[in-house]
Amino acid sequence: MQALILEQQDGKTQASVQSITDDQLPQGDVMVDIQWSSLNYKDALAITGKGKIIRSFPMVPGIDFAGIVHSSEDPRFHAGQQVVLTGWGVGENHWGGLAQRARVRGEWLVAQPEGLSSRQAMIIGTAGFTAMLCVMALEDAGIRPQDGEIVVTGASGGVGSAAVAILHKLGYQVVAVSGRESTHDYLRQLGANRILGREEFAETRPLEKQLWAGAVDTVGDKVLAKVLAQMNYGGCVAACGLAGGFALPTTVMPFILRNVRLQGVDSVMAPAALRVRAWKRLVQDLPSSFYTQSATEITLAQAPEYAARIMNNQTQGRTLVKIA
Numbered sequence: 001m002q003a004l005i006l007e008q009q010d011g012k013t014q015a016s017v018q019s020i021t022d023d024q025l026p027q028g029d030v031m032v033d034i035q036w037s038s039l040n041y042k043d044a045l046a047i048t049g050k051g052k053i054i055r056s057f058p059m060v061p062g063i064d065f066a067g068i069v070h071s072s073e074d075p076r077f078h079a080g081q082q083v084v085l086t087g088w089g090v091g092e093n094h095w096g097g098l099a100q101r102a103r104v105r106g107e108w109l110v111a112q113p114e115g116l117s118s119r120q121a122m123i124i125g126t127a128g129f130t131a132m133l134c135v136m137a138l139e140d141a142g143i144r145p146q147d148g149e150i151v152v153t154g155a156s157g158g159v160g161s162a163a164v165a166i167l168h169k170l171g172y173q174v175v176a177v178s179g180r181e182s183t184h185d186y187l188r189q190l191g192a193n194r195i196l197g198r199e200e201f202a203e204t205r206p207l208e209k210q211l212w213a214g215a216v217d218t219v220g221d222k223v224l225a226k227v228l229a230q231m232n233y234g235g236c237v238a239a240c241g242l243a244g245g246f247a248l249p250t251t252v253m254p255f256i257l258r259n260v261r262l263q264g265v266d267s268v269m270a271p272a273a274l275r276v277r278a279w280k281r282l283v284q285d286l287p288s289s290f291y292t293q294s295a296t297e298i299t300l301a302q303a304p305e306y307a308a309r310i311m312n313n314q315t316q317g318r319t320l321v322k323i324a
C-alpha cells in the first residue's frame with residue numbers, strides 16, 4: 001500500500017510517498033481501508049516540519065480519515081462498515097490517515113454519520129468538526145442569533161469557513177475577518193454578512209467599543225486580544241486556534257468588567273458522546289453547498305505541496321485528499 005512517510009534528515013522533515021506493508025502499521029484493534037483524508041493546519045505544520053507535531057519518526061501524518069473497516073477485533077465495528085476518525089493523536093504519535101490503510105483503536109472511531117458520504121465527512125474533517133464544537137460552545141453560553149453579530153477570525157481557513165457556513169445557516173449575522181481580499185467573494189458565498197481586514201485587528205486597548213455577541217477565533221495572539229476587547233457584555237469567545245500565534249496579549253478587563261467568557265475548544269480529546277452530537281449537528285446544520293464551495297481535492301502525492309501552501313496562507317477552505 002501507499003503512504004506518505006515523514007522522516008528526519010539533518011533535523012529537517014522530509015515527506016515522500018512510499019510503499020509499506022500491513023505489518024509495519026502500529027498496534028490497534030481495527031484495520032481501516034482509507035478512502036479520504038484531508039489536510040488541516042496541524043498536518044501542514046507536521047508535513048513541512050514547521051511545528052513540533054511529530055516526536056517519533058518515521059511517521060504517517062494525517063489527523064483525520066474516513067474509510068471502510070477491513071477487519072475488527074472490536075465488537076462495536078465490523079468489516080465493511082463506514083467509519084470516521086478525527087484526533088486522538090493519530091497522525092501525530094500514531095500512524096495516521098495519509099495512507100491507504102490504518103490500524104487504530106476502536107474507541108477512536110465513530111460510525112460514519114448517517115446522511116454523509118465518506119468524501120463529505122472528510123470535506124468536514126477535523127476543521128469542520130472543530131467549527132461545530134465552537135458553535136455549540138457559543139450556544140452553551142446562551143448566545144442566540146438575536147443577540148448580535150458573531151465574528152469569525154481566520155475566516156477563509158478550514159475551521160473559519162465551516163464556522164461561517166454553519167452560523168449563517170443557523171440565522172446568525174456573521175462578520176468574517178480575513179487577511180486576504182481574494183477570499184471576499186468566497187466568504188460572501190459561504191454566508192458572511194460583512195468582511196473585515198485582518199489589519200484592523202492589530203492594536204488593541206484593554207476595552208473597546210462593544211461589537212460582538214460571540215466569536216469563533218482560529219488565530220490567537222493580537223487578533224484574539226482585539227476580539228476580547230470588543231466583546232459585548234456577557235459575550236462568549238470560542239477559541240480553538242493559533243494560526244496567528246500562540247500568545248495572548250490581553251488584560252483581565254473584558255472578563256471582570258464585561259463578564260466576557262473565553263471558552264477554549266479542543267477537538268483532539270473530545271469525548272465520544274460529544275463527537276456523536278457534533279457530527280449529527282453537522283449533518284443537520286452545515287449547508288450542502290459547503291461541500292462544493294469549500295473543497296479542493298488533491299492526491300496523496302500532492303500533499304507536501306499543499307501543506308506548504310497552507311503554511312504560506314495560500315489556500316482557502318478545505319483540502320481533501322483522495323486516497324482510494
Ligand code: NDP
Pocket residue numbers: 039040041042126127130153154155156157158159160177178179180183198218219223240241242243244245265266267268310313315316317
Ligand atoms: P487553515 O490554514 O485552513 O486556516 C487558517 C486561517 O487563518 C487562514 O486561512 C488565514 O485566514 C488565517 N491566518 C493564516 N495565517 C495567519 C496569520 N499569520 N495571522 C492571522 N491569521 C492567519 O487552518 P485550519 O482552519 O485547519 O485551522 C485553524 C487553526 O485552528 C489552526 O491554528 C489549527 O491548529 C487550529 N485547530 C484547532 C483545533 C482544536 O482542536 N483546538 C482543531 C482544528 C484546528 P485568512 O486568510 O482568511 O485571514
